[in-house]
Amino acid sequence: DQQVKQNSPSLSVQEGRISILNCDYTNSMFDYFLWYKKYPAEGPTFLISISSIKDKNEDGRFTVFLNKSAKHLSLHIVPSQPGDSAVYFCAATPPIIFGKGTRLHILP
Amino acid sequence: NAGVTQTPKFQVLKTGQSMTLQCAQDMNHEYMSWYRQDPGMGLRLIHYSVGAGITDQGEVPNGYNVSRSTTEDFPLRLLSAAPSQTSVYFCASKTVSTDTQYFGPGTRLTVL
Numbered sequence: 362d363q364q365v366k367q368n369s370p371s372l373s374v375q376e377g378r379i380s381i382l383n384c385d386y387t388n389s390m391f392d393y394f395l396w397y398k399k400y401p402a403e404g405p406t407f408l409i410s411i412s413s414i415k416d417k418n419e420d421g422r423f424t425v426f427l428n429k430s431a432k433h434l435s436l437h438i439v440p441s442q443p444g445d446s447a448v449y450f451c452a453a454t455p456p457i458i459f460g461k462g463t464r465l466h467i468l469p
Numbered sequence: 470n471a472g473v474t475q476t477p478k479f480q481v482l483k484t485g486q487s488m489t490l491q492c493a494q495d496m497n498h499e500y501m502s503w504y505r506q507d508p509g510m511g512l513r514l515i516h517y518s519v520g521a522g523i524t525d526q527g528e529v530p531n532g533y534n535v536s537r538s539t540t541e542d543f544p545l546r547l548l549s550a551a552p553s554q555t556s557v558y559f560c561a562s563k564t565v566s567t568d569t570q571y572f573g574p575g576t577r578l579t580v581l
Contacts, residue, residue, distance in 0.1 A: 367511075370509075402575070403575070404473070406572065407571070454568050456514075457514070459504075459512040461509060461511035462511055
């Protein structure tokens with residue numbers, strides 16, 4: 362049973378527009394959520410996180426929103442840039458559980 | 470800082486062979502872990518360690534052994550490789566006071 366779900370395997374967005382990546386979780390005991398970005402042939406790198414006591418965290422072009430009642434979080438990237446093309450993993454902790462990832466394609 | 474390093478980058482094994490995947494970090498992180506990434510499966514935790522001399526199992530530990538004799542190193546051993554262990558393996562580390570992990574570049578393992 363997947364505790365962290367990323368239901369969209371892939372997403373294509375025009376350069377300059379907003380990219381929205383979604384993540385759902387089932388375990389209400391999770392209290393910290395993270396997003397990692399992964400390029401081909403590289404390890405995942407940390408992007409942004411949010412504690413369960415917050416509903417929004419912003420870092421430059423990246424914003425993560427948390428809706429605890431819906432057990433849903435989303436990552437917004439605005440504006441989207443070509444270098445944002447990668448696989449994005451949502452993770453929840455404790456213990457740390459990763460989603461299956463969403464491949465984001467930024468179209469020129 | 471080299472961060473988290475992994476060797477080798479690529480490895481091909483025959484069924485039944487054994488090998489050790491190396492992982493080292495120079496950030497003095499207490500926590501280290503091993504993941505495998507398979508297509509459509511995300512990252513799954515194999516084993517982890519919260520400090521030298523302490524290891525524990527993750528979600529998919531069968532077929533793998535680990536030890537942690539120093540803070541810096543956390544090798545992953547495959548005792549008798551099976552085709553089901555064909556995967557990309559990532560090592561990661563962090564301090565115990567945070568949730569943000571730093572990943573190595575990965576080892577791509579193929580078992581024939």
